[in-house]
Amino acid sequence: MTEAHAPAQDHPACWRIAGWHPDSSATPTADAVEATAAKYAADWPAWGHRKIAAMMRADGCEVSTSTVERALRRRGLLLPSGFRADRRSWARLRKRVFRDPPRQRNRVWQTDFSEFETARGGIWRICAVIDYATKYCLAATVTPTSRGADALACLRHAVVEAERVLDLDDLRADRGEMDVVDADDYVIGQTAAPIAVVTDNGPCFRGGTFAEAFTGDDPLLRHVRTRVRSPQTNGVVERFFGTLTYEHLYRAIIGDGNALADEINQFRHTYNTLPPTRHSTTGRRDRRTSPARRASSHRSGRPLGDPYPDGSSAVKNRIDPAGTSRSPRNTAPRDPWVARSPR
Numbered sequence: 001m002t003e004a005h006a007p008a009q010d011h012p013a014c015w016r017i018a019g020w021h022p023d024s025s026a027t028p029t030a031d032a033v034e035a036t037a038a039k040y041a042a043d044w045p046a047w048g049h050r051k052i053a054a055m056m057r058a059d060g061c062e063v064s065t066s067t068v069e070r071a072l073r074r075r076g077l078l079l080p081s082g083f084r085a086d087r088r089s090w091a092r093l094r095k096r097v098f099r100d101p102p103r104q105r106n107r108v109w110q111t112d113f114s115e116f117e118t119a120r121g122g123i124w125r126i127c128a129v130i131d132y133a134t135k136y137c138l139a140a141t142v143t144p145t146s147r148g149a150d151a152l153a154c155l156r157h158a159v160v161e162a163e164r165v166l167d168l169d170d171l172r173a174d175r176g177e178m179d180v181v182d183a184d185d186y187v188i189g190q191t192a193a194p195i196a197v198v199t200d201n202g203p204c205f206r207g208g209t210f211a212e213a214f215t216g217d218d219p220l221l222r223h224v225r226t227r228v229r230s231p232q233t234n235g236v237v238e239r240f241f242g243t244l245t246y247e248h249l250y251r252a253i254i255g256d257g258n259a260l261a262d263e264i265n266q267f268r269h270t271y272n273t274l275p276p277t278r279h280s281t282t283g284r285r286d287r288r289t290s291p292a293r294r295a296s297s298h299r300s301g302r303p304l305g306d307p308y309p310d311g312s313s314a315v316k317n318r319i320d321p322a323g324t325s326r327s328p329r330n331t332a333p334r335d336p337w338v339a340r341s342p343r
Helices: 012-018 028-043 049-058 065-074 083-099 148-166 210-214 231-247 257-273 275-282 291-300
Strands: 108-117 123-131 137-143 176-181 187-193 195-199 221-225
Touching: 028 049, 028 065, 049 065, 108 148, 108 231, 123 148, 123 231, 123 257, 137 148, 137 257, 148 210, 195 231, 210 221, 231 257
Parallel strands: 108 195, 195 221
Antiparallel strands: 108 123, 123 137, 176 187
């Protein structure tokens, strides 16, 4: 073979003959534009690599879209490849929270703030966390403000209380499961689902301080916010505040915040141990059905056995402290926001 017909040394045929291949990690083009692409990404954090590449070309930089993608991926400035599928999985979980109410504990919690003015003129904020399925009040705190730190502290108290009554070292052992879907919205498997914490759109729940409860590689909690001006979506905790205020707090003269905290702790104990008190916060009865039909639907539907073993036999099997069975129609829970969910 003459020198004129000799294959080039960088031809792939020569690589196969010699058993050698070029260094795939050597990307001089990406190295040259990496700093520039990173600067564009820092100036426009909402843009993806395609728009950044287009802007760089518009500014006179001859670069391809794949080169910009490679450069930004080195710096960790691109979302993971399964980001859209992950977002679809969380969206499916959020829809299930509102459309398919859970019947087991530690699937959905609801939290909110309420105000109360004491006899001496002080205005105090009450924060409560309620388990949706069991109507168990996990925490109720009294603070002078309703900031994100106050909401976060109440939520952490709720986690500690749930672990205490369930005798668990980590509440992750009592979580449910969620569907994992791909980019085409097909279910490809299941994984552990964090507990959905439903709140309204108040500033204390939209700040970075409250968001600390939902960070980490394996978060215990997942934040779900309701629609704007839809308090019925958070109806369990809203009804709890109504029962607390009208059936307990307004019946006494409360002077200051310490007295208010004592009264709330007393009501919380009554609320968690006396079934009629807790079930009265689930909303009004449906007058369109007869008591017999409500009783039969209750026996065939959701059970009322209290999953939180607080030691009270009055909660289990709908037995009151006197030892007589209570009528199911008086204790059947009714979701106040399933029928009135926002369209």
